[in-house]
Amino acid sequence: MTSLTGTVALTRFILRRDRVRILIWIVALVALAALTTVGIEGLFPTQAALDQTAAATAHNAAMIAFNGAPQGLNSVGGQVAFQFGAGGMVLLALMSIFMMGRLTRGEEEAGRLEVVRSLPVGIHANTLAAALTVAAMNLIVGGLTAAVLIAQGLPVAGSVTFGVSFILVGLVFGGVALLMAQVTDNTRVVYGGAGVVLGAAYVLRAIGDIGDGTLSWFSPIGVAQKARPYADERWWPLLPLVAVAVILFVAATALTVRRDLGAGLVAARPGPPSAAPWLGHPLGLALRLQQGALLGWGAGILVIGAAYGWIGPTVDTFIGQNKALAEMLAGGGGGSLTDMYFASSFRLIALIATGFAIQSAMRVRSEETAMRADLILATPVSRWRFAASHLAVACAGSVILLAVAGLAAGLTYGLAGGGMQSVPSLFVAALVYAPAMWIMVGLAIALDGLVPRMVGVSWAILVACVVEGFLGAVLGLPHWISDLSPFERVPQLPAASLTLLPLVVMSAVAAGLTLVGLTGLRRRDIGRI
Amino acid sequence: MPNAISTSGLTKSFGSTRALDGLDLSVKVGEVHGFLGPNGSGKTTTIRVLLGLLRADSGDVELLGKDPWRDAVELHRRLAYVPGDVSLWSNLTGGEVIDLFGRLRGDFNRRRRDELLERFQLDPTKKTGSYSKGNRQKVALVAALASDAELLLLDEPTSGLDPLMEAVFQDCIREVKAQKRTVLLSSHILAEVEALCDRLSIVRLGRTVETGTLDELRHLTRTSITAETVEPAQGLADLEGIHDLEIDGAHVRFEVDTDHLDPAVRRLAEFGVRSLVSHPPSLEELFLRHYGDELAQEPERVDRERDTTPLPRR
Numbered sequence: 001m002t003s004l005t006g007t008v009a010l011t012r013f014i015l016r017r018d019r020v021r022i023l024i025w026i027v028a029l030v031a032l033a034a035l036t037t038v039g040i041e042g043l044f045p046t047q048a049a050l051d052q053t054a055a056a057t058a059h060n061a062a063m064i065a066f067n068g069a070p071q072g073l074n075s076v077g078g079q080v081a082f083q084f085g086a087g088g089m090v091l092l093a094l095m096s097i098f099m100m101g102r103l104t105r106g107e108e109e110a111g112r113l114e115v116v117r118s119l120p121v122g123i124h125a126n127t128l129a130a131a132l133t134v135a136a137m138n139l140i141v142g143g144l145t146a147a148v149l150i151a152q153g154l155p156v157a158g159s160v161t162f163g164v165s166f167i168l169v170g171l172v173f174g175g176v177a178l179l180m181a182q183v184t185d186n187t188r189v190v191y192g193g194a195g196v197v198l199g200a201a202y203v204l205r206a207i208g209d210i211g212d213g214t215l216s217w218f219s220p221i222g223v224a225q226k227a228r229p230y231a232d233e234r235w236w237p238l239l240p241l242v243a244v245a246v247i248l249f250v251a252a253t254a255l256t257v258r259r260d261l262g263a264g265l266v267a268a269r270p271g272p273p274s275a276a277p278w279l280g281h282p283l284g285l286a287l288r289l290q291q292g293a294l295l296g297w298g299a300g301i302l303v304i305g306a307a308y309g310w311i312g313p314t315v316d317t318f319i320g321q322n323k324a325l326a327e328m329l330a331g332g333g334g335g336s337l338t339d340m341y342f343a344s345s346f347r348l349i350a351l352i353a354t355g356f357a358i359q360s361a362m363r364v365r366s367e368e369t370a371m372r373a374d375l376i377l378a379t380p381v382s383r384w385r386f387a388a389s390h391l392a393v394a395c396a397g398s399v400i401l402l403a404v405a406g407l408a409a410g411l412t413y414g415l416a417g418g419g420m421q422s423v424p425s426l427f428v429a430a431l432v433y434a435p436a437m438w439i440m441v442g443l444a445i446a447l448d449g450l451v452p453r454m455v456g457v458s459w460a461i462l463v464a465c466v467v468e469g470f471l472g473a474v475l476g477l478p479h480w481i482s483d484l485s486p487f488e489r490v491p492q493l494p495a496a497s498l499t500l501l502p503l504v505v506m507s508a509v510a511a512g513l514t515l516v517g518l519t520g521l522r523r524r525d526i527g528r529i
Numbered sequence: 530m531p532n533a534i535s536t537s538g539l540t541k542s543f544g545s546t547r548a549l550d551g552l553d554l555s556v557k558v559g560e561v562h563g564f565l566g567p568n569g570s571g572k573t574t575t576i577r578v579l580l581g582l583l584r585a586d587s588g589d590v591e592l593l594g595k596d597p598w599r600d601a602v603e604l605h606r607r608l609a610y611v612p613g614d615v616s617l618w619s620n621l622t623g624g625e626v627i628d629l630f631g632r633l634r635g636d637f638n639r640r641r642r643d644e645l646l647e648r649f650q651l652d653p654t655k656k657t658g659s660y661s662k663g664n665r666q667k668v669a670l671v672a673a674l675a676s677d678a679e680l681l682l683l684d685e686p687t688s689g690l691d692p693l694m695e696a697v698f699q700d701c702i703r704e705v706k707a708q709k710r711t712v713l714l715s716s717h718i719l720a721e722v723e724a725l726c727d728r729l730s731i732v733r734l735g736r737t738v739e740t741g742t743l744d745e746l747r748h749l750t751r752t753s754i755t756a757e758t759v760e761p762a763q764g765l766a767d768l769e770g771i772h773d774l775e776i777d778g779a780h781v782r783f784e785v786d787t788d789h790l791d792p793a794v795r796r797l798a799e800f801g802v803r804s805l806v807s808h809p810p811s812l813e814e815l816f817l818r819h820y821g822d823e824l825a826q827e828p829e830r831v832d833r834e835r836d837t838t839p840l841p842r843r
Contacts, residue, residue, distance in 0.1 A: 280632030
């Protein structure tokens with residue numbers, strides 16, 4: 001077993017290096033599970049309230065598309081699994097993807113693994129140490145979540161099933177990231193590739209749960225939900241997840257021995273000996289550097305938008321002739337249930353697309369810490385132009401992603417029987433989220449300009465917006481907190497009418513934040529400060 | 530002759546670390562100026578101040594008659610920069626990066642670019658991610674040398690080059706010098722500095738400790754003498770400026786401060802010189818001795834400085 005020599009020491013080294021990051025993930029996820037449970041207990045204080053919502057949800061295609069098949073919804077446990085299950089699994093999958101990617105390909109790409117491997121350390125030691133760390137994080141989050149649910153008085157069997165389904169989904173996506181880390185030599189591609197698999201898993205489950213459930217069996221998230229926590233648990237659907245996780249891990253280690261250190265399986269090809277004409281100014285460079293990310297995110301957003309458009313016509317037929325229920329679900333806002341569904345869909349898509357916007361805006365900082373900004377700024381390019389070129393890609397890319405989502409949703413909605421006349425309105429309903437995304441871009445550059453060390457906080461702000469958007473009501477957040485999220489200020493098209501004022505105000509806020517950031521950037525030192 | 534670069538009393542701190550502590554530097558137009566100092570002595574910080582990437586805490590700095598912080602963009606049309614640790618975009622090819630820099634600077638000479646690629650034997654179709662450190666450095670060097678910039682700021686530009694490429698680099702710098710362009714060359718390769726530089730400045734702990742031509746600096750140090758005399762030499766130890774004296778019968782070896790060379794040679798002559806070999810100090814000896822002396826003479830001061838000013842990060 002010399003191929004594993006040094007695993008223990010490397011695992012301890014990882015725990016020492018990433019202890020803060022690991023702790024934040026664990027605490028945040030477990031706290032979110034606990035808060036959701038408490039929120040649901042407060043939201044449905046009586047069995048009658050639970051029965052009522054269970055009956056309504058069974059007919060609500062939108063909620064099923066977002067959360068999963070309705071099962072055991074007349075119990076607090078069932079509601080927790082419904083409201084937090086799919087979202088929690090996505091968060092755990094993201095945790096596993098980011099940790100696995102940075103601990104394996106990230107270390108290798110940075111050249112640090114080369115130094116480690118020059119020591120008496122086995123070829124699989126770092127891979128195993130990373131896998132052990134990620135597995136332990138999933139075990140702790142899943143275990144603590146189950147413990148918290150049991151402590152809240154929920155049934156033990158359901159809580160354990162729920163916790164184990166979290167662990168297994170986390171492990172599967174850790175495996176996906178590990179496999180991606182062997183195929184490509186670029187850490188960003190690892191995140192992107194595994195992220196696309198995660199998006200596909202979520203969307204397959206949504207389409208499956210709306211239909212006869214078959215497609216859900218092709219999604220790790222869908223399969224995990226088939227274990228039915230708090231609704232006559234059954235264990236056997238969890239077995240294929242264990243098998244998939246093991247196969248992914250074994251396949252990744254098998255690929256490790258077939259490639260050189262630092263290389264992927266896909267060899268780098270020679271490129272053009274001279275630059276294309278458009279690669280002669282900062283904007284051209286920013287576009288060139290970000291085109292891969294934009295294409296990847298665009299493909300993902302296209303799939304999600306198309307899937308949600310495809311589900312669209314089902315929303316009305318699900319509710320059938322029950323007009324009273326339809327009005328109740330629509331919340332009396334005047335819009336139809338389908339309109340409400342699309343409003344929620346576009347909010348979800350906008351929040352996902354904001355991941356690109358922040359990643360893109362943070363390029364200003366990552367170019368600086370990689371000392372590549374020095375090279376650009378040593379030419380007659382001002383700091384404003386350098387930063388603005390990346391921000392332009394971030395802001396225009398946001399609009400492009402929203403347009404893709406709106407068009408895809410409109411067209412598939414039309415094809416699926418919803419009628420093509422909705423295409424323009426759905427297109428606009430997606431685009432109205434642009435100013436909210438620009439605010440997030442503005443926040444990222446403001447942090448970069450004023451407190452560059454804290455630029456990563458942008459991600460925390462996005463996570464807060466996601467949690468607010470999907471669990472805000474369940475968590476019972478006060479209005480003044482909910483209203484801090486720019487995504488709450490966007491007119492809920494097509495359910496609400498288009499009001500320009502909030503969009504204008506938000507655009508102005510985004511411009512103000514950007515101005516603050518750029519001014520800060522111009523006044524401070526450049527470098528790894 | 531006007532100065533291309535002049536700084537006086539430059540200071541810069543990063544938190545509690547004092548990277549520059551009153552640095553003076555003056556580089557004349559048209560000269561190749563060596564910039565020497567141990568790791569962490571403030572060379573890179575100085576160059577980044579000159580590029581307007583960092584703002585000095587205090588002191589004056591002027592580059593080509595302008596303020597590098599305020600007039601950065603304007604100045605950068607007239608200069609080219611090569612960092613010691615070149616980090617590039619791994620998915621762009623070397624040729625693309627060179628073209629990009631050329632176009633950003635605006636004085637791109639395609640013919641010279643191709644000629645330099647040839648001379649440095651750099652394959653422009655390879656992605657920079659697959660380049661070695663030396664090849665990444667060549668990308669930055671070709672981009673800088675293909676420009677008509679009147680000032681080159683080179684921060685250890687050859688630390689990754691092999692001896693053949695080092696020779697090509699030296700040829701290129703001589704051509705730049707022949708065109709009356711100015712070069713600030715930070716380097717650890719003393720032979721390179723000795724071969725190329727008109728004048729040099731030595732920095733230590735963020736301060737300039739010596740500046741001048743190589744000859745001027747040599748006067749500050751010692752010449753080593755090995756001689757054979759007819760009669761055993763005597764009385765040398767009484768002379769001023771004699772160090773490490775060894776007398777073995779007719780053979781004598783010592784080092785003498787260059788200022789006191791004349792009395793030492795006169796004294797030797799009294800005993801009948803059969804043979805005499807004199808070595809002027811090499812730059813390396815000059816460099817080492819300078820620090821060695823300071824460390825030996827002022828251990829307390831140095832220790833105190835070490836405690837209060839840890840070596841800055843690059």
